[in-house]
Amino acid sequence: MPQEHIKPDDIAAPIDIRLIPAAALTAAVCFVSPGLPFEWVQRLPWILAGIGVMTILGYICLRHTRRKRVLYGVLVLSIACWVTTPAAVVVQSQRTAAEASGWVNFVSALDTARMSVRLVTDPVEREGPFGNNWFVTAEVEAFGKDLTPTPHPAKIVISGDTSLVDLGAEDQACFFGRVTDNESSVFVQATATIQPGTCADGSAKPSTTGRDTMRATLRAQASRTISYAPELLPGLILGDRSQQSEHVDHAMKVSGLSHLSAVSGAHTSLIASAATILFRSLRLPRSVVIAAFLATLLLFVQIVGMQPSIIRAATMGAIGAWALFFGRGSQALPILALSTIVILTVSPELIHEVGFQLSVAATAGIVLGAQPLEAWFRPLLEKFLPNFWATMLSSSFAISATAQLACQPLLLTFIDYVSAYSLLANLLATPLLPLITVPGTVAAGICVVAPGIAQGILHIVALPTAAVGWIATRVAELPGSMLPWPEGPGGTLLIVLHWAASSIVLLKLLRRQRRSKPAVKIDAPRSRWTGIVITAERGLTAANVVQLVVVLAAVVAHGVVFWPLRPTMVDANWDIVGCDVGQGDMFLVRTGTDSAMVIDTGPDPPLARQCLEAARIRQVDLLVVTHLHADHVGGLQGVVDVATPQEMIYSTGSDPTYDPAATDLPDTARQIDQPVVGIIDHAQDDPEHPVQLRWSILSADSMASNENNASIVLFLEIYRHGGVVTALFTGDLEEDYAGMLLADQRIPAPIDILKLSHHGAKNGGTALIEHTAPTMALIGVGEDNTYGHPHAEILEALGPRIQLRRTDVDGTFAVTFQHSPAFIAMER
Incomplete structure (x- = not known):
């Protein structure tokens, strides 16, 4: 009598992918349809229904064939078309209504x-x-x-x-x-x-709704807590990011922790799991537990709002609970696919929501890859750590790594950098989330009726919340925390390699789970080298070699693009550096071997810090903030992190919107509102780079109603190599005010180097260019900025005679003086 096959406990069940084609086709139809011509959108449901009918007929005709894979493929395609048709009908009706309304x-x-x-x-x-x-x-x-x-x-x-x-x-x-x-x-x-x-x-x-009252009360109570908790608690509990400052918001994004303060599927799972444990501990009947679980999901969605990731998690949880109650399969992948189909059929527009895309991608990555990665990684950690810590660390690593690998290609559609330390940040911060979310949600629920108890709970959860904020800010300040993704074909190829290598590794891990272990292990007397040779002979098939080449190519390509993490150093003999800080201004003027004058700081502290590190600056003799627009003062903290400036000066106009207290400017910073002359002279103490610098403030109007026209106009005389190079830095000065300065004869001419005002905007005018007749022009401007900087009229005014260096084209560049007038050499 033949024995029935019994699957050993240590072999993972096969993955159910039958609904994946239907979910993928539904997502594709919802994503592409809004961009199609209206006529095609009207025909799409009929096309899908027609394909569904033909595939059904094909299945009937082929049902007796021995090619079961072909028959199975035809059936899956038929199901996908029929399942997608309702979503196509909804898209058609929405597009028709949008056309009719105008x-x-x-x-x-x-x-x-x-x-x-x-x-x-x-x-x-x-x-x-x-x-x-x-x-x-x-x-x-x-x-x-x-x-x-x-x-x-x-x-x-x-x-x-x-x-x-x-x-x-x-x-x-x-x-x-x-x-x-x-x-x-x-x-x-x-x-x-x-x-x-x-x-x-x-x-x-x-x-004012009940949710508004709850949020306002929670914000007020969170404001009495410590450290970063007032800013982060409303977001970590209810997804309310309104209290996050620009600095903290940026740190959360750069560190890869912004999903924690957005109330994602992880929050929903934690709340639902805590509720389920509570209900089961009360020994309630199974049907009551399921009903209470669904009620908890519904209540949580009502409290935090209908955010895409919450909708996905709640729908998936509800379908999973239904499947368990009726004794159906509990695999997460088909549940994810079914919930995606249901959500997109009801609301096809959600496919364009970044939150929904990232939620589905992260969940798919975790569902497919977390368990096999954890099973491979845990035995390695158990060699060095106790079982409890090995299990916790391997689980956290597997979830964070698979979610990040799945989401990274999507993240690159709206950010142009990679968070180098996001995996580390998530390993440290994610275990703190249950300590915040579960008790924090309880505090939010009772904050109106029992404010004293809620305040006490918030003070307790403020400690792990402050730790999350500390991790985010510290990680964001590490060198190379933002690694720019390459543009063009190189960036596209890197994404393809990323997906290909990730898929190959995932398949290998999944197959490893499906491989049975021998009942008896036989130890043969052979050398280690012999064992390696035998293993290599078994594994080196043509397919394995190709896969290994792809994975190695992906690793090498990522290493070439992103290593080293520290920014590329500029030429050691630089005299002026134009810092690539995005859409903003930051320039360095050498005053010694490792010292400089800094003119503006750009909008981003990490980028400001990277530029100083690239130029090997350890001392800032003078920091000049031309005016208080964020793209000129926002990166101040990055400068201070490298070296506290010995002197800080700034200018601002009469508009009360621009308050020095709202920036990182210290009380020691001095506001300039009249002409000033100063000298920086390290020549006698620094024989390697002897520089004498005379700086003159030609204008700083504290009564200007336009903050641009309050800009410090800075004239530099740089004594170097036995000659003098003159430079004029104009902040964001606009054409009308520049005309007044020229009429008052306050701008010298000619000048060697001119920093064009307002990033080369048209309202900067061409009068300063014509008057100063510079040898070189500098522009600090962000690549692909939405303002149209620099303007074509300004570039035309420069003409072929004036050398131009701009950060959107050249990146961080160096200007080196060889003699006077300046001879320029540029280094990326």
Whole structure:
């Protein structure tokens, strides 16, 4: 009698991928359809239904074939087409409604209109080159002169002034706005004050819901805690990032921890798991436990809001609970696929939400790769660590690594860098999340009715929250924390290698789980070298060799692109360095071997710090902040981290928006409002790089209503190599004020080097170029910036005679004086 095959306990079950084609086709249809011509969108459901009918007929005709794989493929394709058809019908109806309402034409024309909207998120304040702006995501309910309703998804991102401050999620508002961009998201600039209430009803006070009250109360109670907790607690508990400063928000993104403060699927899983443990500990019937579990999910979604990652996690949890209750399979991959199909069928527009894409990708990576990676990594750690710590560390590593590998290609669609230490940051911070989320949610739930108890809980969870903030800020300050991803074909090839190598390693790990272990191990007397040879002969098949080459190519390519982590050093003989700090200004003027004058700091502390490190600067003799726009002062902390400047000066105008106290400028920083002359002379003490520097402030208008025109205009006379090189740095000075300075004869001429004002913007004018007739012009400007800097008219005014160095093209560059007038050599 033949024995039945019994699967050993140590062999993983096969992965159920039957719903993956259907989920992939549904996602593809929802993603591509909005960009297709309207006629094709109308035909798409019929095309899918037709393919479904043909594949069913093909299945019937081939059902007796011996080629079971072909038959199985035809059946899977048929199921995918039929499952996707409802989503295509919903997309068709939404597109038809959008065409009928005129919304598609309105967005394409970048038009201006009155809009009645309902806010989806709380407004967030962000610093910009021209001051602070408020941003909020909203759903348009009606637009245009006649307030045409929008019975279709019409989500926009609004940028406005302080009139957004008193509004919150779910509030209605009315405003006039202009569409400024509609490539990936529809951005609308409010051209007038945003009024609360609908446009039809006129101005009204913002409504206050129970969730608003809870969030406001939690923010108030969190503000009494310590360290980073006031900024992070509302986000870690309820996904409310409105309290995060620009510095902390940037640190969370650079360290790869921003998902913790967005309330993701991890938060939902923790809350649902804690509730399930509580209900089961009460020995409740199975049906009651499942019902309570679903009720907990529903309540949590209502508290934190309908965020894409929460919707995905809650739907997946509900389907999983249903499957368990009815005794169905509990594999996570088909549940993820089914939940994706259900969500996109109901709301196809979610496929364009970055939060939803990252949530699905991270979950898929964890579901497929975490267990086999943990099973491979844990035995290695058990050789050095106790079993408990080996298990915890290997699990945390596996989850963080697989989620990051799955999400990285998607992250590169909206950021141009890699967080070098995000895996380390997640290993340290993610274990702290349960200590914050579960008790923090309890505190949020009772903060209105029992504020004393809630405050006590928040003080306790403030400790791990502060640790998360500390980890994020420290990691963001490490050298090379932001590694720029290569552009063009090289970057695309690197992404392909990334996916290919990750897939190969994943398949190897999955097959390793499916490989049975021998019941009896026979130790043959052979040398280690013989064992290696035998193993190599068994494994070196053609397929394995190709896979090994791909993985090695991916590793080498990543190493070549991202190693070393420290920034490339500029030429050791530099005299002026233009720092590539993105859309902003930062320049170094040498005053000695390892000392410099720093003119502005750019918007980003890590980039400012990297530039100083690349130039080998250990001493800052003078820091000049030309004015208080964020793209000139935002990176100040990065300078201070390298070397506290011996003297700091700045200028600002009469606009109260630009308050020195709101920046990182210390009390010792001195505001300049009149001409000043100073000298920096290290020549006698520094024979290697003898430099004498005379600096003169030609203008710094504290009464200027325009912050650009309050810029310090700095004239430098650099005594070097037996000659003198003159340079003029103009901040963001605009054309009208430059004309006044020229009329007053306050600008010398000619000048060797001119730093063009306002990143080469048109409003900087050409008068300074014509007057100073420089040998070289410098521009600090971000690559692919949305402002159109530098302007074609400015570049034309420079002409072929004037050498031009710009950070968007040249990156961080060095200017070296050989004699006077300057002879320039540029180093990337």
